[in-house]
Amino acid sequence: MAQTITEKVVQAHAVGLPKGAEVLAGDMVTVRPAHVMTHDNTGAVLPKFRTIGAEHVADPRQPVFALDHNVQDRSEANLEKYARIEAFARGEGIVFHPAGAGIGHQLMIENGFVHPGALVVASDSHSNMYGAVGAIGTPVVRTDAAAIWATGVSWWQVPRSVKVVLEGKLRAGVTGKDVIITLCGLYNSGEVLNAAVEFHGPGVATLSIDDRMTISNMTTEWGALVGWFGYDETTSHYLRGRASILEGLEVEDRLTGEMIAGWDADPPLPDADAAYAAEIVLDLRHVSPHVAGPDSVSVIRAVADLEEERVPIQKAYLLSCVNSRLSDLAEAADVLRGRRVADEVELYIAAASASVQAEAEAKGIWRDLVKAGAKPLPPGCGACIGLGVGLLEPGEVGISATNRNFKGRMGSREAEAYLASPGVVAASALAGFITGPDDLGSSLPKYRFTDLGWTPPPREVAILDGFPERMNGRALLLPVDNLNTDGIYGKDVTYRDDLTPEQMAGHAMANYDPGFQSIAAEGDILVAGRNFGTGSSREQAATALKHRGIRMVIAASFSQTYLRNAFNNAFICIESPALAKAVRAAFEAEAKAGTKTIPAAGLVVDFKRAIATWNGREYPLSPVGPAAQDLVLAGGLEALTRARLKG
Numbered sequence: 001m002a003q004t005i006t007e008k009v010v011q012a013h014a015v016g017l018p019k020g021a022e023v024l025a026g027d028m029v030t031v032r033p034a035h036v037m038t039h040d041n042t043g044a045v046l047p048k049f050r051t052i053g054a055e056h057v058a059d060p061r062q063p064v065f066a067l068d069h070n071v072q073d074r075s076e077a078n079l080e081k082y083a084r085i086e087a088f089a090r091g092e093g094i095v096f097h098p099a100g101a102g103i104g105h106q107l108m109i110e111n112g113f114v115h116p117g118a119l120v121v122a123s124d125s126h127s128n129m130y131g132a133v134g135a136i137g138t139p140v141v142r143t144d145a146a147a148i149w150a151t152g153v154s155w156w157q158v159p160r161s162v163k164v165v166l167e168g169k170l171r172a173g174v175t176g177k178d179v180i181i182t183l184c185g186l187y188n189s190g191e192v193l194n195a196a197v198e199f200h201g202p203g204v205a206t207l208s209i210d211d212r213m214t215i216s217n218m219t220t221e222w223g224a225l226v227g228w229f230g231y232d233e234t235t236s237h238y239l240r241g242r243a244s245i246l247e248g249l250e251v252e253d254r255l256t257g258e259m260i261a262g263w264d265a266d267p268p269l270p271d272a273d274a275a276y277a278a279e280i281v282l283d284l285r286h287v288s289p290h291v292a293g294p295d296s297v298s299v300i301r302a303v304a305d306l307e308e309e310r311v312p313i314q315k316a317y318l319l320s321c322v323n324s325r326l327s328d329l330a331e332a333a334d335v336l337r338g339r340r341v342a343d344e345v346e347l348y349i350a351a352a353s354a355s356v357q358a359e360a361e362a363k364g365i366w367r368d369l370v371k372a373g374a375k376p377l378p379p380g381c382g383a384c385i386g387l388g389v390g391l392l393e394p395g396e397v398g399i400s401a402t403n404r405n406f407k408g409r410m411g412s413r414e415a416e417a418y419l420a421s422p423g424v425v426a427a428s429a430l431a432g433f434i435t436g437p438d439d440l441g442s443s444l445p446k447y448r449f450t451d452l453g454w455t456p457p458p459r460e461v462a463i464l465d466g467f468p469e470r471m472n473g474r475a476l477l478l479p480v481d482n483l484n485t486d487g488i489y490g491k492d493v494t495y496r497d498d499l500t501p502e503q504m505a506g507h508a509m510a511n512y513d514p515g516f517q518s519i520a521a522e523g524d525i526l527v528a529g530r531n532f533g534t535g536s537s538r539e540q541a542a543t544a545l546k547h548r549g550i551r552m553v554i555a556a557s558f559s560q561t562y563l564r565n566a567f568n569n570a571f572i573c574i575e576s577p578a579l580a581k582a583v584r585a586a587f588e589a590e591a592k593a594g595t596k597t598i599p600a601a602g603l604v605v606d607f608k609r610a611i612a613t614w615n616g617r618e619y620p621l622s623p624v625g626p627a628a629q630d631l632v633l634a635g636g637l638e639a640l641t642r643a644r645l646k647g
Helices: 005-013 043-051 076-092 102-111 125-133 142-151 176-186 200-205 209-222 233-248 256-267 303-309 326-336 354-361 363-369 422-431 503-504 542-549 558-570 576-587 588-592 624-633 637-646
Strands: 026-031 035-037 065-066 095-097 118-124 136-139 154-157 161-167 196-199 226-230 278-283 290-292 300-302 315-318 346-350 396-400 414-417 449-451 470-478 525-528 552-555 574-576 598-606 612-615 617-620
Touching: 005 026, 005 118, 005 136, 005 161, 005 196, 005 226, 026 065, 026 542, 026 624, 035 102, 035 142, 043 142, 043 326, 043 637, 065 076, 065 102, 065 142, 065 226, 076 095, 076 396, 102 118, 102 125, 102 354, 125 136, 125 154, 125 209, 125 226, 125 233, 136 226, 136 624, 142 154, 142 200, 142 558, 142 637, 161 200, 176 209, 176 278, 196 233, 196 326, 209 226, 209 233, 209 326, 233 256, 233 542, 290 303, 300 303, 303 552, 315 326, 326 422, 346 422, 354 363, 396 422, 470 576, 503 542, 525 576, 525 598, 542 558, 552 576, 558 574, 558 624, 558 637, 576 612, 576 617, 624 637
Parallel strands: 035 065, 035 118, 065 095, 118 136, 161 196, 161 278, 196 226, 315 346, 315 396, 396 414, 470 525, 525 552, 552 574
Antiparallel strands: 026 154, 278 449, 290 300, 290 414, 470 598, 598 612, 612 617
């Protein structure tokens, strides 16, 4: 059967597939990633790794450590944490990048860890960026990272794929940041939520690697799990340059000319007749400079329109893993050269890596930025993640070349943050209000989205010994989309470590519906809408439902962080847009009347056929394959990892 690039790459990295099995979207597969990157959160992964019972890392070449988030913190506690991480890396023979080396995602690509056709993961949401050079990059949670350290493997549910066809060529002064801001704002109704996005079309060849990194990076904010660009001459040229630099640094076998010649001859590509869930067509000729915000990536406005309002700013930022490479710094320097930042504005700059900063210094770019009044910070995340110098104060407005502008992320919740390209950030810092370096109009490409009617192909699922072929229970409808983790398990008890499972069960769904506890019964199956479990990464939003006796959740779609936390704690979550739609339609009147938890009769789940039967009709389910069954039978990922270590 034909495969998308994500399906093909997962197939190549899969472990324990039944003979002749083909990986398709919806499958849960045990995978062995080429690499797993952790940053400052390595300190949180370490105790999980030790709790599992591992004595040593399974494959020291697989993990990569990079300290990048809190590098400005010189407190004794943080320095001790960094020293502990470094000591562990040295003892295990793991590649370690100290504070100041740069941002982990940038280091992964520039130091040759990311290869076309490879599966590379990180315990950070912006690992989508690895798709810029033809890899499948995707995030994992900390428990996954610990399991990969210990055994080399973890699990992943293969997402559906959406094809984005790029036509035309960007006009001078329009950048990759404008492309992804446009996509986030134009297609902001879940079109690519939890999907693998593949970029195709003649417009791809016109984009630089830096543009591709920016676009891939912010497919995270767009809602996707993967942002992939195909391998072409641009990719080959970039990788040859990196290989030459690594050779000069005497780094052997990580990225070589021989490898690149192999990709030149046989680049990793999807099959021509692969099945896509949807297609988007974007004409690059009609993209113009836009800003996102305030406080949202899905609300965008043309710079040309916004500058008429002269929205004042107090802070500007040119930093982070999305837009602080050499071309970004040069773009800003071209605007600032020979001029001064407005007196009322503070402009902060930090390069994506120490090598990027060194090159900017050698070319005079860094000097031009500093002479214009920019305040330099060490290579790292800093203000992007709300750490270190220069955070937004109450009442302030900031414009930033970073990737997120959620309320409170870059400082005070009483501040506002806009996102834009480096050129727009620089021009705004000069003017003291949001503006661009040139008037490039306010054009916006047409909305061209086609739902291709894709559903997972029906296939019989192999059932492991001890796992039931069928389960049944009463359906409980939660007629809502985007039910967040705070609704499922409130923030007031999230950090209470003293609660018993029974006490945790009593808080399940309390914020969403105070009446839930009196309605729910042991063995119920929740049926919910799109993006169930969005919000924070709290594991208790899954475990509280499990402790309450809920058998499983079937939703139109899930937040992938929630899905991972659920299966990592042996709690079953299954996608079925068709079932969710049918049950919701049957109780539309009750939902409109404000009923939040609706008993909806009996439901039978056939795991072997991947079918749910409700009200006399059958509905397809995402398959709960052997990798997922292993997790449930073992009692979760930590228990499964312990068993694998003993085995």
